Structures are given as structure tokens and as C-alpha cells.
Amino acid sequence: TYMPRPGDGAPRAVTLIPGDGIGPLVTGAVEQVMEAMHAPVYFEKYEVHGDMKKVPEEVIESVRKNKVCLKGGLVTPVGGGVSSLNVQLRKELDLYASLVNCFNLPGLPTRHENVDIVVIRENTEGEYSGLEHEVVPGVVESLKVITKFCSERIAKYAFEYSYLNNRKKVTAVHKANIMKLADGLFLESCREVATKYPGIKYNEIIVDNCCMQLVSKPEQFDVMVTPNLYGNLVANTAAGIAGGTGVMPGGNVGADHAVFEQGASAGNVGSEKIVEQKKANPVALLLSSAMMLRHLQFPSFADRLETAVKRVILEGNCRTKDLGGQSTTQEVVDAVIAALD
Amino acid sequence: DRCLSSAATTPITATLFPGDGIGPEIAESVKQVFKAAEVPIEWEEHYVGKEIDPRTQSFLTWESLESVRRNRVGLKGPMATPIGKGHRSLNLTLRKELNLYANVRPCYSLPGYKTKYDDVDLITIRENTEGEYSGLEHQVVRGVVESLKIITRQASLRVAEYAFHYAKAHGRKRVSAIHKANIMQKTDGLFLKCCREIAEKYPEITYEEVVIDNCCMMLVKNPSLFDVLVMPNLYGDIISDLCAGLIGGLGLTPSCNIGEGGIALAEAVHGSAPDIAGKNMANPTALLLSAVSMLHHLELHDKADQIQNAILTTISEGKHRTGDLGGTASTTDFTKAVCDHL
Numbered sequence A: 001t002y003m004p005r006p007g008d009g010a011p012r013a014v015t016l017i018p019g020d021g022i023g024p025l026v027t028g029a030v031e032q033v034m035e036a037m038h039a040p041v042y043f044e045k046y047e048v049h050g051d052m053k054k055v056p057e058e059v060i061e062s063v064r065k066n067k068v069c070l071k072g073g074l075v076t077p078v079g080g081g082v083s084s085l086n087v088q089l090r091k092e093l094d095l096y097a098s099l100v101n102c103f104n105l106p107g108l109p110t111r112h113e114n115v116d117i118v119v120i121r122e123n124t125e126g127e128y129s130g131l132e133h134e135v136v137p138g139v140v141e142s143l144k145v146i147t148k149f150c151s152e153r154i155a156k157y158a159f160e161y162s163y164l165n166n167r168k169k170v171t172a173v174h175k176a177n178i179m180k181l182a183d184g185l186f187l188e189s190c191r192e193v194a195t196k197y198p199g200i201k202y203n204e205i206i207v208d209n210c211c212m213q214l215v216s217k218p219e220q221f222d223v224m225v226t227p228n229l230y231g232n233l234v235a236n237t238a239a240g241i242a243g244g245t246g247v248m249p250g251g252n253v254g255a256d257h258a259v260f261e262q263g264a265s266a267g268n269v270g271s272e273k274i275v276e277q278k279k280a281n282p283v284a285l286l287l288s289s290a291m292m293l294r295h296l297q298f299p300s301f302a303d304r305l306e307t308a309v310k311r312v313i314l315e316g317n318c319r320t321k322d323l324g325g326q327s328t329t330q331e332v333v334d335a336v337i338a339a340l341d
Numbered sequence B: 001d002r003c004l005s006s007a008a009t010t011p012i013t014a015t016l017f018p019g020d021g022i023g024p025e026i027a028e029s030v031k032q033v034f035k036a037a038e039v040p041i042e043w044e045e046h047y048v049g050k051e052i053d054p055r056t057q058s059f060l061t062w063e064s065l066e067s068v069r070r071n072r073v074g075l076k077g078p079m080a081t082p083i084g085k086g087h088r089s090l091n092l093t094l095r096k097e098l099n100l101y102a103n104v105r106p107c108y109s110l111p112g113y114k115t116k117y118d119d120v121d122l123i124t125i126r127e128n129t130e131g132e133y134s135g136l137e138h139q140v141v142r143g144v145v146e147s148l149k150i151i152t153r154q155a156s157l158r159v160a161e162y163a164f165h166y167a168k169a170h171g172r173k174r175v176s177a178i179h180k181a182n183i184m185q186k187t188d189g190l191f192l193k194c195c196r197e198i199a200e201k202y203p204e205i206t207y208e209e210v211v212i213d214n215c216c217m218m219l220v221k222n223p224s225l226f227d228v229l230v231m232p233n234l235y236g237d238i239i240s241d242l243c244a245g246l247i248g249g250l251g252l253t254p255s256c257n258i259g260e261g262g263i264a265l266a267e268a269v270h271g272s273a274p275d276i277a278g279k280n281m282a283n284p285t286a287l288l289l290s291a292v293s294m295l296h297h298l299e300l301h302d303k304a305d306q307i308q309n310a311i312l313t314t315i316s317e318g319k320h321r322t323g324d325l326g327g328t329a330s331t332t333d334f335t336k337a338v339c340d341h342l
């Protein structure tokens, strides 16, 4: 049993960003389920949209105060000279680790079985440094920045995560045969941290081979630690293998704050059709909010939510289109609420 | 310039690098199949040297490179770059000296060889000369390093042009440009801009843009969504290997490098497999299919189809599969079966 400290049952404030596209639908799903469970959280809701120049200061302040946030996707206009608000938020709050858990859900048939991969991705530097310029007309450069500081802290987080979750192996993903200095520094940091965790196996894999292995033998992977871009690709590949981005939970975490969102494709706001028909899959964000409840030290609420969601998937008669069904978001929400014990 | 219509009467000379490890065995297989199919090609064989040629700073000789430049078409087995300082990697030498700017990898499910993905039929085209592989890296201060990704208009236009040309020549309907321009707005943005410019010249071909993370997800959920994909260097490296995984691995995947002035150097993408070298165990499929791409490039489509069908029949029949595909056939058994099926 979980023995709380006196007062731990007091409701906690959580910043809520419904976001764009399917965001309001899936965050709405979480609100309803939390309410039905009488979960000890209440939301401070903020309107943020991807076409804003920057994340409003009051939103950042709210997350700083609450330490925990739940968000839907924010669109990033391609080539519009507007930088991604998803990235801004991570940088502003120094949410340096992104975590996505890609696993097979019982009852959901996929091409591969026994997938349970956690991708831990460096979130603040690398290819996402945003440092780009035109050298001469027709020639542009983009800087990938890798630092010892950031590599070390992500490696530490990956091993700490593995230790606390009883995971057995950490695989570092890289392209150090080509980017000898940059990815070399990343690997060096991982190796150093690995020596401090003799109980956890450590290995390394080149990113192209990694993607090939993922589509042939994904069951060989456990926890993966990666620089920014590779993590994005590996997580999406793993998510696709295990059942799609619509069901994979995840979040971003730093020393002081945590933002929970749909695991793979945080910027995924769905198609207009899904939004119109109100048929977005809320499963990923519901599972992310179970992660959030666990993070807030409400373990039994986390378990109840997760169990209910898994039960609905297993029963199989209430699924959205991405899982081969026809249900609306609301129908899934109702089924989850009915499945709560 | 070579007159292709007279190809049947005048043999075409092509350079052949058997390469290292299993290379000579699988190259032998190609030679036999070409002979049996009466392909009008004469091979000019070149081997990797034992010493560094100062003119190329590598174990590849100047004469070998000249041979490819002269013939404008070649086939290459795997080459293991000897470890040591003071020389360039063999693949890099070829790429730089011959200006091989596009790497083309057809990827399709082999009928009769079951994988978890049975509906793959796509082509990846990778920009091969710049991007993240510029080799420009430095330490800014202790513990902080930078690596430069370079995208140029010239290289992007050239690879995009090739992709659309390829799509048209092969009766393909759609070209997807793969990018991450929402994050790398200037570099990948330039790449996309170039693709769009070329797309306008090919109104009969549908053009779309797909963000690379989404592309990875779509590929593993439903690879049949894609037709021809064109992308910068690193994305191409990753996506082409992912696609190879979909159809059963590097032992089955052909590739062809396209260079300035119409040079085509076909190669298997797998390595030299020193563990099975000289044992008559290697699967020659990837090199054979690469040779098929080479024939298409030479517009010898009939011969190409004939050989490809023989390979596919042999594999789907299942009687003569090599060890990597779960069979017990030797390289020579497999080769003979292909010749019999021509």
C-alpha cells in the first residue's frame, strides 16, 4: 500500500494547454475522465496556439508554479519563419528529457509482438539548436550543437529511469562513424555514466541500423537514449511498430518541471477531418495522464486509469479509426469511464 | 556518346569491382547470369590496390576511376576499407571523385519471401554529397562541439531533378520529399524549395512533402503509401535502411549511385561479410538486383526484366535459398537456378 504524508490528498493544480487541432478533443477527454475518477487534480487552462509568436508569459509562469502541465499538440507552420512553440516551451522550462513509451497493448494486433521500448531523447540541443544561416545565396548551414553537459545529464536520466523502473538495458543511438566529434561526445558521456550502473547492460547502435533492427527485431530493445533528432525518428518508428502514435504516452521532464503530452509526434494535431468528425484517439493522452498521476504520487489513480484504458482496448468494440474502429473520441471516453473500477 | 539502339550488336563495356570478402563470389554469380542471359556487356575488372595510390589518396587506383569515367557505368561489390591513417575510405573516394550525387534504392517485397511487411514497392533517392555528412565539425570550447549541415541549391536541384526524371522514366506516379523543415527551416526549407521548383516541371507527377518523423511512422504502419522518396543525406541513410529492413534485410537490397554526366555505379548495400567469405555461402541477390538496376539505366529493360524475374522466381520457389534466407543452397546452386529460370 501507498502510505501518503498527511495532506498528500489535497488536490494539485495542473496547467492545461488544449492546443490546436485534436488537442482540445483529447485534453477534453482527460478532463472528463479525471472528473469521473474524482482525481485530486484541477486544471488551470490556457489558450495557446502554434501560430503565436511565442508562448505567453502567464502560461510559462503557471507551469513554473504548478510544476506539472498537460498539453495537446501545437502546430508548427512549415517555413513560416515562426519557431515551434513545442520546442520553445521545452527550452524555456529546460525540459531536457523527452520520454516515449512504445509498447504493445494487449488485444491490439500489430505486426510485431513483445515490444516495450522507452525512448529517452535529449530535448534541448543537437539539430534543434535553431542556429541556421545563409552563407552565400544558395548555400545554407545549420549547426548541430552537442555539449558534454547536456549529453551527460540525458545519459544520467536514462540510467536513473532504468534503475527506478527495473529496466535491464540501455542502448545509445548515434552516427559517430560520420559525426565523429558531435556524436562521439554523446557516446563518451553515455559510456561514462554507464560505468556507474553495473547492474544495467549498456550497448550502442548506429541510427540507420537501429531503424532497420526496429522493423525486423524490435523486441531486442529496452531503453534507448538518443540525441535530439534521432530520438524523434526512433520514437516515431517504434510508435508505428507498437500500434501508432495515437496510443503511445510520453512527456518531457527537466529538473523542476514536467509536461505530459502524446508521446510520439507532440506536434501532431491530426487532420481537419478527424477534428471535424471528433474522432481523435484519446488513448495516448489518457495514458500520458496516468504517467502524470504517477509523477504526482497518486499511484492508485494512475493504476485505475491505466487499467480502464487497457480494458477498453482489450475488449475491442470501442476504438477510433487509427486502430481500425469507428468510434468517436467521446465514445472512447464514455467506455473508459464505464470501465473504471 | 554511346548509341543505345545498337547495343545488341556492339557490346557495352562496364567496369566491375568484385570487391572484398564475399565480393568475388557474388560478382562471379553476376557474370554467369549475364552470360546465360546473353547480356551484351563486356566487363572491365578492377581490383582494389594493395598500396595507396597518391593520385587518389586511397587504395583505389587512378586507372580504376578512369575506367568508370570512361565507361560511365559500373558494378561494385562490397569493399572493406583497410583500417589505418593517411588514406580515404574507398566509398568516400568513389563518391567524391566520381561525384556520385544520388543513391537510388528500389525496395519491393519479394514475392514468396514472407516478411511482416508484404506491400512494399518504393524507391528511396538519397542526396549523397552534402548535408550532415559534410565532415565539418569542431570543438568550440571544451565540452561543446558543433557539426555543420550544409544544404546547397545546386545539389538539391540536381537530386530533385533526378528523382522526378526517375519517376517519369519508370512510370511512377508520386514523389515525396522527406524533410524536417519545421525545425530546420532554412536548410531543409531550401531543399523543399528546390523540390517544388522541379515538381512544377513535371505536372503529371504528384508531389508531396512529408515530415521525416511522420514518414518513419507511416512506413512501418503502411509502406504502400509511398512511391518515390527523395531526401537529404542523413534522412536518406536512415530511411533507406529502414526500408531494407521492411523487405528482409541488406542481403536483398540493390542500389545504384548516379554521378555527374550520367555515370551510374550500381552496388549491393551490404558489407563484405568476412565471416562467410570464400565459403560459397553468400547470397548474390543484392548484387544481381543492383546489376538489374544498371541494365535499366542502360535502357536494356528486356534483359533487366528477364533477369529480375528469374531471381524472383528462384527465391519464391524456395528450393534454392541461401542460408541468410533460411535455406541451404550454396552461391553456385542459387546462381545455377537463376540461370535455369531465365
Ligand SMILES: Nc1ncnc2c1ncn2[C@@H]1O[C@H](COP(=O)(O)OP(=O)(O)OP(=O)(O)O)[C@@H](O)[C@H]1O
Binding pocket: A178, A208, B089, B090, B091, B092, B129, B133, B134, B135, B136, B237, B269
Ligand atoms: N565527411 C564525409 N563526407 C562525405 N561522406 C563521408 C564522410 N565521411 C564518411 N563518408 C562516407 O559516407 C558513407 C556513410 O556511411 P553510412 O554507413 O552512414 O552510409 P551507407 O550508405 O551505409 O554507406 P556505406 O555502406 O558505404 O558505409 C560512408 O561510405 C563513408 O565513406
Ligand SMILES: Nc1ncnc2c1ncn2[C@@H]1O[C@H](COP(=O)(O)OP(=O)(O)OP(=O)(O)O)[C@@H](O)[C@H]1O
Binding pocket: B022, B078, B079, B080, B250, B251, B270, B271, B272, B273, B274, B275, B276, B281, B282, B283, B284, B285, B286, B322, B324
Ligand atoms: N550477401 C550476403 N549473403 C549472405 N549473408 C550475408 C550477405 N551479406 C551480409 N551477410 C551477413 O550479414 C552479416 C553482416 O555483413 P556485412 O558484411 O554487411 O557486415 P559488416 O561487418 O558491416 O561488413 P563491412 O565491414 O564490410 O561493412 C554478416 O555476418 C554476413 O554473414
Ligand SMILES: [Mg+2]
Binding pocket: A208, B237, B238, B241
Ligand atoms: Mg547506411
Ligand SMILES: [Mg+2]
Binding pocket: none
Ligand atoms: Mg554502412
